[in-house]
Amino acid sequence: MIRSFCLVLILMLVGCSSTPAPEPDPLPVGSTEPAPPPPRRVYIGDVSTKVFHREGCPECESIDLSNQRLFETPGEALDGDYSRCPVCEPLRGW
Numbered sequence: 005m006i007r008s009f010c011l012v013l014i015l016m017l018v019g020c021s022s023t024p025a026p027e028p029d030p031l032p033v034g035s036t037e038p039a040p041p042p043p044r045r046v047y048i049g050d051v052s053t054k055v056f057h058r059e060g061c062p063e064c065e066s067i068d069l070s071n072q073r074l075f076e077t078p079g080e081a082l083d084g085d086y087s088r089c090p091v092c093e094p095l096r097g098w
């Protein structure tokens with residue numbers, strides 16, 4: 005009984021190994037992967053308070069979607085008389 009069980013097991017193993025998984029292509033040594041494009045920065049303005057934020061600022065979560073206005077650059081927001089958020093400081097670093 006055990007012997008036949010072993011035989012079945014061996015047959016299963018052989019059956020599995022007869023279809024080997026394709027080898028993943030080895031990464032060429034010394035090649036540099038192309039840098040991903042920089043993420044597009046978006047600034048979120050609060051229409052009701054006239055304050056704009058960096059995307060991801062925790063303050064943005066409390067802005068109603070209907071009050072959100074998107075800017076592609078801080079200058080755009082400043083031109084629209086929006087002021088910087090003191091929490092995320094959208095102009096810091098640029």
Ligand SMILES: [Zn+2]
Pocket residue numbers: 056057058061062063064089090091092093
């Ligand atoms: Zn903010």
